[in-house]
Amino acid sequence: MPSPRYWREVPSRFRLEAVRCRRCGKPSFPARTICPACRGTEFEQIGLTREGTVITSTVLHVAPDEFAMETPYAVAIVETPEGARLMAQLVDCEPSEVKPGLPVALEFRLIRQEGHGGILCYGHKAVPAGA
Amino acid sequence: MRDVAIVGVGMTRFGELWETSLRDLFVQAASDALHSARADHLEAVFIGNMSAGQFVGQEHLGPLLVDHLGMVGVAAGRVESACASGGLALRTAFVEVASGMSDLVMAAGVEKMTDTADVTEVLATASDQELEAYHGITFPGLYAMIARAHMEKHGTTEEDLSWVSVKNHRHGALNPKAQFPAEVTLEAVMRSSMVADPLRLLHCSPVSDGAAAVLLCPLDQAKQYTDRPVRIRASGLATGTMALADRKDIAVLDAVQRSAQRAFTMAGLTPADMHLAEVHDCFAIAEICCVEALGLVAPGTGKSAARTGETALGGRIPVNTSGGLKAKGHPVGATGIAQAIELVEQLRGEAGARQVRGARIGLAQNMGGSGASSVVHIFEGS
Amino acid sequence: MAGIVGYGAYIPRKRIKAEEIARQWGRDAASIEKGLLLREKSVPGLDEDTITISVAAGRAALDRAGIDPQRVGALYIGSESHPYAVKPSGTIVVEALGVGPRVHVADFEFACKAGTEAMFVALGLVESGRVEYAMGIGADTSQGAPNDALEFSASAGGAAYLFGREALLADVLETYSYTTDTPDFWRREGEFYPRHGGRFTGEPAYFKHVLAASRGILEKTGLKPKDFRYAVFHMPNGKFPLNAGKTLGFTPQQMETGWLVPTMGNTYSGSSPTGLAAVLDVAAPDDLILITSFGSGAASDSFVLRATALLPERRGRARTVRSMLDHPTRYLTYGQYASYREKIILND
Numbered sequence: 001m002p003s004p005r006y007w008r009e010v011p012s013r014f015r016l017e018a019v020r021c022r023r024c025g026k027p028s029f030p031a032r033t034i035c036p037a038c039r040g041t042e043f044e045q046i047g048l049t050r051e052g053t054v055i056t057s058t059v060l061h062v063a064p065d066e067f068a069m070e071t072p073y074a075v076a077i078v079e080t081p082e083g084a085r086l087m088a089q090l091v092d093c094e095p096s097e098v099k100p101g102l103p104v105a106l107e108f109r110l111i112r113q114e115g116h117g118g119i120l121c122y123g124h125k126a127v128p129a130g131a
Numbered sequence: 132m133r134d135v136a137i138v139g140v141g142m143t144r145f146g147e148l149w150e151t152s153l154r155d156l157f158v159q160a161a162s163d164a165l166h167s168a169r170a171d172h173l174e175a176v177f178i179g180n181m182s183a184g185q186f187v188g189q190e191h192l193g194p195l196l197v198d199h200l201g202m203v204g205v206a207a208g209r210v211e212s213a214c215a216s217g218g219l220a221l222r223t224a225f226v227e228v229a230s231g232m233s234d235l236v237m238a239a240g241v242e243k244m245t246d247t248a249d250v251t252e253v254l255a256t257a258s259d260q261e262l263e264a265y266h267g268i269t270f271p272g273l274y275a276m277i278a279r280a281h282m283e284k285h286g287t288t289e290e291d292l293s294w295v296s297v298k299n300h301r302h303g304a305l306n307p308k309a310q311f312p313a314e315v316t317l318e319a320v321m322r323s324s325m326v327a328d329p330l331r332l333l334h335c336s337p338v339s340d341g342a343a344a345v346l347l348c349p350l351d352q353a354k355q356y357t358d359r360p361v362r363i364r365a366s367g368l369a370t371g372t373m374a375l376a377d378r379k380d381i382a383v384l385d386a387v388q389r390s391a392q393r394a395f396t397m398a399g400l401t402p403a404d405m406h407l408a409e410v411h412d413c414f415a416i417a418e419i420c421c422v423e424a425l426g427l428v429a430p431g432t433g434k435s436a437a438r439t440g441e442t443a444l445g446g447r448i449p450v451n452t453s454g455g456l457k458a459k460g461h462p463v464g465a466t467g468i469a470q471a472i473e474l475v476e477q478l479r480g481e482a483g484a485r486q487v488r489g490a491r492i493g494l495a496q497n498m499g500g501s502g503a504s505s506v507v508h509i510f511e512g513s
Numbered sequence: 514m515a516g517i518v519g520y521g522a523y524i525p526r527k528r529i530k531a532e533e534i535a536r537q538w539g540r541d542a543a544s545i546e547k548g549l550l551l552r553e554k555s556v557p558g559l560d561e562d563t564i565t566i567s568v569a570a571g572r573a574a575l576d577r578a579g580i581d582p583q584r585v586g587a588l589y590i591g592s593e594s595h596p597y598a599v600k601p602s603g604t605i606v607v608e609a610l611g612v613g614p615r616v617h618v619a620d621f622e623f624a625c626k627a628g629t630e631a632m633f634v635a636l637g638l639v640e641s642g643r644v645e646y647a648m649g650i651g652a653d654t655s656q657g658a659p660n661d662a663l664e665f666s667a668s669a670g671g672a673a674y675l676f677g678r679e680a681l682l683a684d685v686l687e688t689y690s691y692t693t694d695t696p697d698f699w700r701r702e703g704e705f706y707p708r709h710g711g712r713f714t715g716e717p718a719y720f721k722h723v724l725a726a727s728r729g730i731l732e733k734t735g736l737k738p739k740d741f742r743y744a745v746f747h748m749p750n751g752k753f754p755l756n757a758g759k760t761l762g763f764t765p766q767q768m769e770t771g772w773l774v775p776t777m778g779n780t781y782s783g784s785s786p787t788g789l790a791a792v793l794d795v796a797a798p799d800d801l802i803l804i805t806s807f808g809s810g811a812a813s814d815s816f817v818l819r820a821t822a823l824l825p826e827r828r829g830r831a832r833t834v835r836s837m838l839d840h841p842t843r844y845l846t847y848g849q850y851a852s853y854r855e856k857i858i859l860n861d
Contacts, residue, residue: 058328064269065252115861120596122609
């Protein structure tokens with residue numbers, strides 16, 4: 001991952017910064033310039049709560065090389081209380097137990113790295129709430 | 132707009148073609164298309180290709196490929212919409228001819244996928260890099276999420292998914308150009324290794340090399356090239372949200388719905404008018420979602436259409452008579468053109484053992500990413 | 514007076530039992546469990562490191578303090594397993610915590626003492642009035658060489674302490690440090706595993722410094738062991754802290770709350786800070802607490818703290834150490850452990 005591209009996403013990856021459209025109220029994560037729902041351009045800055053529920057999920061048994069040592073791992077679409085949806089790995093649980101509606105917490109984790117010499121790329125993963 | 136017809140077709144066999152390079156794949160398909168129409172010139176070439184830059188380290192395909200076709204000077208360029216690149220190339224060529232800009236245009240598609248070690252990672256670049264691929268999701272993974280959402284909503288089962296593979300392999304067994312021209316049993320599909328739960332290996336289209344090309348000209352000039360032109364009645368292109376998480380209903384491919392509505396409106400036809408269809412079955416769940424989104428089957432019945440034979444050869448609306456992406460192979464950029472070629476052969480009555488009797492009108496639907504782009508073409512035989 | 518306004522800890526959820534490591538190397542599990550008092554240890558996932566542990570602990574500390582992260586003027590992380598050789602852990606942690614950019618940040622290393630070192634410096638800056646709030650974190654994902662005694666103890670975890678001058682959860686009454694040059698344990702640049710001097714790590718290293726610092730702070734404060742409700746000593750294994758405490762005149766009852774090592778392992782820079790967090794999870798107002806760290810090389814830092822009336826009402830804002838320690842999600846085989854700890858050679 002080229003460093004500038006990674007670095008640019010720090011506000012959303014590290015702090016779950018998002019925006020809410022002042023016109024229609026739709027949350028966008030990460031922040032956008034134009035609201036995808038109403039094309040509004042006025043936004044309120046919000047931070048997503050570090051919790052949510054699973055909308056849908058899968059368990060990957062075949063992964064890109066970079067993630068190969070982590071298989072099998074669960075990936076889910078999680079909805080936060082603000083109504084924003086994001087994709088995240090679901091860890092510290094049996095992948096097969098991940099089901100829609102599962103309450104989760106979002107934790108700061110190492111997501112990927114560019115080989116042994118490259119930068120470390122962080123972000124959030126989900127864990128079952130209370131784990 | 133002028134009426135447009137396909138007057139020539141050519142395609143390579145699909146498969147792991149170790150001895151053939153990207154440029155040679157293209158030259159083979161393009162030459163066959165030119166020969167089939169007895170054409171010795173071209174005004175423009177649009178090449179559908181997802182990612183030669185990543186697969187073989189080669190960008191700038193337009194000049195490279197017409198150069199190797201011995202046609203330096205011809206207008207040419209690459210067209211990209213991930214796995215819908217071929218369909219988008221066809222639409223681009225269609226517009227070029229319909230508008231009166233050019234009279235003889237090639238729409239081609241080519242992908243050389245087996246030169247790359249990590250195909251999974253390259254394909255994942257068709258998802259949102261920052262929001263999806265970053266987190267280690269793969270294409271089978273995205274479609275697996277769609278499958279789970281579909282299962283949750285419609286009660287679709289792993290067996291329903293597996294019947295799609297069984298049906299398409301049954302069709303593919305009749306296609307000499309298919310990568311896997313062999314039938315598979317339901318048991319073999321359901322026992323194959325898990326790729327992304329609930330999708331197993333035999334629910335997934337393979338990694339393939341291949342190229343396909345079609346020649347387009349105004350319908351009123353078609354007789355110069357062929358006795359049996361196939362008219363392109365309509366072209367519909369649409370997009371959906373890039374990130375799966377942003378879809379209102381993850382089990383619905385709304386870009387497919389939109390592209391179909393646009394095509395049906397343009398053609399003045401309805402799904403019931405279709406005699407057959409090639410749809411984008413990159414994964415078994417995709418065919419189930421697509422036949423619903425296209426309106427080929429009643430809503431919620433996509434899951435059982437393959438099992439009941441409704442979408443099989445001899446059924447009410449045969450889908451993927453070529454074997455689909457699953458059995459025919461899926462060299463991503465070439466797929467949209469290969470679908471058009473299956474329609475041309477069927478509507479000309481040249482499909483041999485796969486022939487749908489009396490087929491006169493059909494559609495081809497090609498999509499990119501997790502369904503973020505979709506293009507539908509409606510064809511009519513003469 | 515300055516003191517702790519927020520604290521938090523994090524322990525990864527995977528464990529390996531001493532028995533499983535012993536089985537791998539043909540050792541006698543019972544003698545290790547008896548001799549070193551180690552039953553199991555935490556194991557970080559491939560996605561957990563000093564930075565992620567620091568963020569988790571730091572977020573809990575901020576939650577308990579309930580302050581605007583922008584008011585934190587300094588943040589220090591002590592660890593011997595900073596993920597980068599060159600590039601700070603702290604910059605990533607402040608961004609994730611929403612601290613800064615007007616903040617002073619540094620990574621510390623002092624073997625197992627780096628955590629209390631970060632706390633010491635953070636406290637000093639707050640006391641001096643240089644910054645309003647300062648955070649000191651101790652965290653590690655330590656590696657023990659395969660088939661080395663340290664493999665039974667080296668684990669992962671950490672704790673974060675936010676210091677301020679108002680709304681204290683614990684007053685810091687006194688500090689004391691004792692430092693000499695004692696090469697009992699080290700790791701040279703580029704080496705994967707640390708090396709140690711075997712029994713040399715005991716008397717002249719651990720015990721000399723822990724006892725000297727603890728006696729020093731008792732003398733300085735005029736307090737006696739019996740005045741304390743709790744005592745926490747650095748926990749390289751189960752036995753050392755109990756022996757040190759006994760020598761100083763502390764009872765097992767005073768030590769048991771912060772004595773986490775039998776099921777947590779040695780979290781190095783996070784060891785005694787996590788023990789302190791476990792104490793703060795249960796301490797009553799006015800309870801006196803002694804904590805003495807140890808870092809090879811070698812030194813000990815001692816702190817005397819007194820819990821305030823605010824502590825009981827704030828601790829529920831984040832998870833307790835016990836709740837993390839007592840609910841592991843998975844016990845690993847040695848093969849899984851070797852994979853998680855990247856002990857298996859792979860091509861880049």
